[in-house]
Amino acid sequence: MPAATPYQQLEQEFRRLHALRGALSLLRWDAAVMMPRGSADVRGEQIAALETECHAVLASPRLSRLLERARANEQGLEGWQRSNVRAMQRQRDHAIAMPPSLIARLAKAVARAESLWFEARRQGDFRVLAPALDEVVKLVRDRAAHLGRHLQMDPYDALLDAFAPGIQSAEFETLLTAISWRLPQLIDGAIERQAGRAPQPFEGRFTATRQRALCVEVMKAMGFPFDRGRLDESERPFTEGVPGDIRVTTHFDPADPFSGLLGALHETGQALYDQGVPAQWRDQPVGRDRGLALEEGLSLLLEMQVGRSPAFVAWIRPLVEKHLGVTGPAWTDDNILLRLLRVRRSLVRVDADELTYPVHIMVRYDLERQLLSGRLRVVDLAEAWNEAMQARFGRRPDDDVQGVLQDMHWAVGSFGYFPTYLLGSSIAAQLWESLREDCPGLDESIRRGEFSGLVSWLRENVHARGASLTAPGLLQEVTRKPLTAAAWLRYVERKYLETL
């Protein structure tokens, strides 16, 4: 057997890293779904130990040497292997950019801020969190400076790059500007159009068992592999696990069966992505590091473009009747659709509808940039938040829980994360336009519960590329257009001002 090449040794190292990260992912899934309430301390130690191991793999001098040697011999590699080396390099660069002391201080500050976030919510008072959040902001600012220097980027762009590789804030702002220009009118128009047509409420309570059975039938129709995956319940929907063992969760609201179903659809979009990556890439960075914007795009495509469409509602209505045993005027196609497309100026992001959702992201993006640049002090954040909501929605939150304390992201140090939601919306809409062009009978298929055409298109055009392209690169190749907000604006205009 000839000695392994540097590239082969790298694959081996990243295979090991993949296995360790898979273990980490299972620990997180278990913590949210199965773990006894009192065991968080023990789990925290296990997760920290595994994260340290993972970091050590990426930061090891041996890995850096192997990367140098592999890059010097790139001509011997196949195209996907070259992409793989780039993805490896990216992980290594992000890992070693921060000094270990800063990693440790940030981890400690985040643990403190996270627990104070819960406490502040309990007391309904942002001031409980403010000093700890201030510490997090300062350390994230350091982190951004280190990352930016190392990756030769603007500091904020370096944070964004960690979540959405290949997308910079300038591109995101172009998108934001285009949406801002049209959105106020679209929201006004939709609310006006829906005035006087309040949907009838769904009456009754629906057990998790029945709701789960409905979700399972829908997910099976979409090709979710239950022999290599699970659906469970947790506080908020999420996807964990690895290709080959995907763990999807959703949250069942006893009064609203669509909330759990659409959560499950959202996560199924990501799960199918995970399962659809070429088998030989599955444990390599080129198969995994696609970034949150792309993942969000595929999730939203199932939840929004598919799940909140007349064709989908026509298909699931009999399934809803069967599993939940409901019937009557609230359960017609029209009334269900009216519920799913209801536009309201909610002050809480996770309750927001598709059309007003971008407003929540705009507010957060603006505030987090101000915080990081130092233009806004943490002590003034709650008031700045309330003013921003007043300016956009004409109302101030009743208290901090409905305001600045509604999201945990900043407390846990996730700055540069919020843009991925909005990038995801634009990606979903732009892919959807191409998908509809390529699959002319799509609505009729969905109406019959047939998703093989849709999933095949995604497999071929998106899943199969893994992380070999950035999100904008993939969009350019698949849709032959740069990533913009145009498709999303066309999509919501049609959906909210014409169809309904």
Place this chain on the structure above:
Amino acid sequence: MPAATPYQQLEQEFRRLHALRGALSLLRWDAAVMMPRGSADVRGEQIAALETECHAVLASPRLSRLLERARANEQGLEGWQRSNVRAMQRQRDHAIAMPPSLIARLAKAVARAESLWFEARRQGDFRVLAPALDEVVKLVRDRAAHLGRHLQMDPYDALLDAFAPGIQSAEFETLLTAISWRLPQLIDGAIERQAGRAPQPFEGRFTATRQRALCVEVMKAMGFPFDRGRLDESERPFTEGVPGDIRVTTHFDPADPFSGLLGALHETGQALYDQGVPAQWRDQPVGRDRGLALEEGLSLLLEMQVGRSPAFVAWIRPLVEKHLGVTGPAWTDDNILLRLLRVRRSLVRVDADELTYPVHIMVRYDLERQLLSGRLRVVDLAEAWNEAMQARFGRRPDDDVQGVLQDMHWAVGSFGYFPTYLLGSSIAAQLWESLREDCPGLDESIRRGEFSGLVSWLRENVHARGASLTAPGLLQEVTRKPLTAAAWLRYVERKYLETL
């Protein structure tokens, strides 16, 4: 802050190891309880990666250096810390005794033999497994030789030491001889006494939900911490997890609610042990490495001495009625007890009763020693097994599945494991005698479902010592007698020839 001492650095390393092993334990629990059927390949990779990390911690030159330095400065340590250093040294010695190439070959041979064990059972033919088992036996023989040389022990004793620290085969054989001397008569006597008094069968089918509720009520009464532990169902009962997050499983037989309950009791014995170790030892070897014989002893004490007693049956009968909704002549105290104490010469270990169980261990011990010494060839194992059963029970198994293929232990390389079951029985009985002397009203308490006296006694006399003593050392200290079979023989004689 002064620099950490070598001992403190060791504690830190073992704390990390404890966290990694806790993660491993959760992966195993999940594989048996939650994992989708198709995901075993992925899980295997994750477990292998973590086991490699754990081995690397123990085998690192730095750890050996720290151990040397800590031992050179033992006078500065507290008693439990000195015990901790010994337990650390033991783990390190076991870890580095085998050359890495042998570890890898054994892991591969075991993986192969394990899958062929399933295939051989499917085909009902030991010959399917024999060549792979032969390879495992050869490698285990190498392993024993390496371990023995390194630990300065007889090779088989070194294997036994891995499972039952501080117990050698000579001690085990003394126990075995004493039991062999009396057991045939005891079995004959018990079967004769029970002749013509066949218990009435339990009729009905009992859902896992109802059986689980019964188990939970019983476990709560015994102090199982459900805020830091779970009870789930799996193919065979087991305990995984760590102190602070204990995962107990049992198996619910729809036709026999006592099988699941006694399985849960058995595992609760170990879970309470895990939870009862002093808090500051929990993530250290002195708190964890008590060996399987002691663990089995505490499990059997709850399952056998407590769970199959008239007092316990008197307490749970109304709970059984409540949770399972049963009543009638099969559900009297007497009939339940008759079922729980029924003695029969079963050819299958896991179906065996308390009294005939040792026979199964004797047969396996004898055969595994012959295999390892080379006196018995693997190709002749099935026939040797059948002859041994004929000699002990007067019957040959109908096929290999009921014979040599019934246990997976040897296929997965677990030689030296079977003795721990019998050691556990003797430990349980010997502790039980002392416990009854120290707690005079024990039967009355159990009859009322009060276990605090019993659990406190175990806490103080056993749990609190962790692994600071070996099993024989602990028995000597707690019962003021060496570990022998005498207490067990007295116990079964009274139970099967006098009480019933």
